[in-house]
Amino acid sequence: MARVVLTLSLLLLLAAVLLANEALFSLAVVSAIASITAVRGVPRWPLIFFWMWLSLVLLYLVSEPTPEGVDSRLVLGVPLPAFWMLMGIWLVPILLWPLAFLLDFRNWINR
Amino acid sequence: MALGISFGFSELDQPLSFALAFLYLASLLLIGILTVRKNQSGRDYFLAGGRLGLFPLVLTTMASIMSGFVFVGGPGLFYQIGLSSFWIVISSSFTGAMMCWVLARPLIELTKEHGCLTLPDVILARYNCRCSAGLAAIGILLGVIGYLATQLQALGVICSSLLGTNPTVALLIAIGVVAFYSVAGGMVASVYTDVVQGVIMVWAATLVFYFAISSSQGMENLSMSFLKSDPASLSPWGTVGVFGALSWFFVFSIGSLGQPHVVNKFMMIRNHRVLKFFPLALAVSMLLCSLIWLGSGLAVKGLVLANLIPKLSDPDRAITVFLQLTAPKWLASLTYVGIVAAIMSTTDTFVNVGASVLSRDIPRLAGQPVKRAVLWGRVSAGMLFVLALFFAYHTDSLVAYLGIFAFGSFAALLTPSLAIGLNWQSAGPWAARSSMLVGIGCTVLLETMNRTGYYSLQISPAALSLNLSLLTFLICGALANRHFPGSRLLAVSSPD
Numbered sequence: 001m002a003r004v005v006l007t008l009s010l011l012l013l014l015a016a017v018l019l020a021n022e023a024l025f026s027l028a029v030v031s032a033i034a035s036i037t038a039v040r041g042v043p044r045w046p047l048i049f050f051w052m053w054l055s056l057v058l059l060y061l062v063s064e065p066t067p068e069g070v071d072s073r074l075v076l077g078v079p080l081p082a083f084w085m086l087m088g089i090w091l092v093p094i095l096l097w098p099l100a101f102l103l104d105f106r107n108w109i110n111r
Numbered sequence: 112m113a114l115g116i117s118f119g120f121s122e123l124d125q126p127l128s129f130a131l132a133f134l135y136l137a138s139l140l141l142i143g144i145l146t147v148r149k150n151q152s153g154r155d156y157f158l159a160g161g162r163l164g165l166f167p168l169v170l171t172t173m174a175s176i177m178s179g180f181v182f183v184g185g186p187g188l189f190y191q192i193g194l195s196s197f198w199i200v201i202s203s204s205f206t207g208a209m210m211c212w213v214l215a216r217p218l219i220e221l222t223k224e225h226g227c228l229t230l231p232d233v234i235l236a237r238y239n240c241r242c243s244a245g246l247a248a249i250g251i252l253l254g255v256i257g258y259l260a261t262q263l264q265a266l267g268v269i270c271s272s273l274l275g276t277n278p279t280v281a282l283l284i285a286i287g288v289v290a291f292y293s294v295a296g297g298m299v300a301s302v303y304t305d306v307v308q309g310v311i312m313v314w315a316a317t318l319v320f321y322f323a324i325s326s327s328q329g330m331e332n333l334s335m336s337f338l339k340s341d342p343a344s345l346s347p348w349g350t351v352g353v354f355g356a357l358s359w360f361f362v363f364s365i366g367s368l369g370q371p372h373v374v375n376k377f378m379m380i381r382n383h384r385v386l387k388f389f390p391l392a393l394a395v396s397m398l399l400c401s402l403i404w405l406g407s408g409l410a411v412k413g414l415v416l417a418n419l420i421p422k423l424s425d426p427d428r429a430i431t432v433f434l435q436l437t438a439p440k441w442l443a444s445l446t447y448v449g450i451v452a453a454i455m456s457t458t459d460t461f462v463n464v465g466a467s468v469l470s471r472d473i474p475r476l477a478g479q480p481v482k483r484a485v486l487w488g489r490v491s492a493g494m495l496f497v498l499a500l501f502f503a504y505h506t507d508s509l510v511a512y513l514g515i516f517a518f519g520s521f522a523a524l525l526t527p528s529l530a531i532g533l534n535w536q537s538a539g540p541w542a543a544r545s546s547m548l549v550g551i552g553c554t555v556l557l558e559t560m561n562r563t564g565y566y567s568l569q570i571s572p573a574a575l576s577l578n579l580s581l582l583t584f585l586i587c588g589a590l591a592n593r594h595f596p597g598s599r600l601l602a603v604s605s606p607d
Contacts, residue, residue, distance in 0.1 A: 003531065003535065003585060003589075006531075006581070006585065007582065007585045007586075010578050010581055010582050010585075011582070013361075013570075013578055014578065017354065017568060017569060017570045017575075020569065022353040022354070025353065025354060025357055025570075026353070026357055029357050029360060029361045032361065032365060032581075033202075033209075033361075033364050033365060036209075036213065036365055036368070036530055036531070036581075037208075037209045037212055037213060039213060039530065039531055039534045039535070040212055040213055040216070040217075040534040041212075042212050050205075058357075061347045061348070062353055064346075064347070074331055074334055074335075076330070077329060077330030077331035077333070077334055078330060078334055078345075079334055079337075079338060079342075079345050079346075081346060081347050082194055082345050082346070082347060084347075085194070085197075085201075085347040086197075086201075089201050089202075089204075089360075090197075090201045090204050090398070091204065091398075093204040093205040094204040094205070094391075094394045094395065094398060096205070097204070097205035097208040097209070097390065097394075098205070098207060098208045098390035098391035098393075098394050099391065100208065101208040101211055101212065101390045101391075102387065102388065102390075102391060105386075105387050108211075108212070108216075109383055109384070111216075
């Protein structure tokens, strides 16, 4: 199943490049990352949450206007899109993925 | 990743920087001397005896990944293209967990059950195919020489500032130290020195970030000046655009599963249990190191936007300009030692990886295995330094070419055969061979087209090469499974 999703994601990625579709490209990248992680079996719910979280953050970032019209609202001193990039792709996955591994560790050892 | 940097700074506190550099280099030499006798076998020399615990594993992995590129190239790239450069390191928060889930178990099992010492060994054991193992060995060797040459170039230039000597003398001193402990102590010395280097790197990066933000009178003030003068620099996609930025994200997340200097760390651990907190600890340590990328890049760009300093002619000087103008002298000295540590820690790992290919894999695949593994490992490590020095001095463009694209070529070469192949029992040698040939062929072809202006796709050449290499493996694996059911090979315990 993971290999099928990975193959489809990689094909989708090529299609997104040919169609010049940024949203499709971001979905393909996230799906490829999630599916290659799942080739050996990972806990289902963290994987689905990880995929949905990254997809939503990337879709939000892709939908942001051009840099000149960038959202100037600041959160913790950082413009909103930059805040979501750093928080959503960098900091939250630190809590999400390594903690999911920690919680899955007993199963992983015995698998 | 290449470092074509020219440093020209004279405001370092020379006695302090000299003392710090001396202390640092002396401690590395001491580690080299103390670990010589710990190398009794190839397993000791190439895999540090396979006895690593959590703390050294985290620091040696982090120090191997975070080369001089993150400490020098990162701030420069931020200065040049803004926040979008950060897509290169942003995936570091979850790649540790990915590596554990996907690679740790098969690598540990193959190491224990088949006595594998190197990644070509793993590929040979998994696919029972000399051709695949040979392709992996040659690809790794070429990448290692490119990486090493660029690291040595940067090492000489930075050490000349630290030690107050001309670059050639500094290069010889620095290479002398790193060559001594790498050649004499092998991976045992490399791991111990990585622990020292990793601690220095984390402290230097964290302090630089703190001083960068505080010297700019807070993040809010800095953001306002960016939004006023150059909003693109704080936009997630900046000047590279969505396709460019996400190409980096794709390559540096999935491609991390094919980096030989990183994934071979799983072959060195004591047992599975060491890995429990590994992803979390690795993510936190890499987060702290990445702060130097953000902090100094932001601060220098802010100074330029406020017209306090002129535009930099060479973006790679961003970190040195920051240290000269903003940081206290003790921090500048500590950071230079941190940069040297980052370069040396990557260098020693690559020397070990390259030496194992030269002294073990290539003779073994050619049917002439060597008997005295440690001796030949040391000879090969010495030869690699000479080769890398030759490249560094005489073929700059080739070195830069190999260095910049080493990560991408490693990714396209090894990721499919390791990440998918070790977890898919049915995938045969045909899939491994094809994906390696497609990966390395596409990398060379597309990068050449890109450099000569014939590449017009929005996706980066490295991302396209990785994509095609993965697809080749998946398709060939599925076809071989259907048409050649006898191709089921050595069973690495796998869910399918």
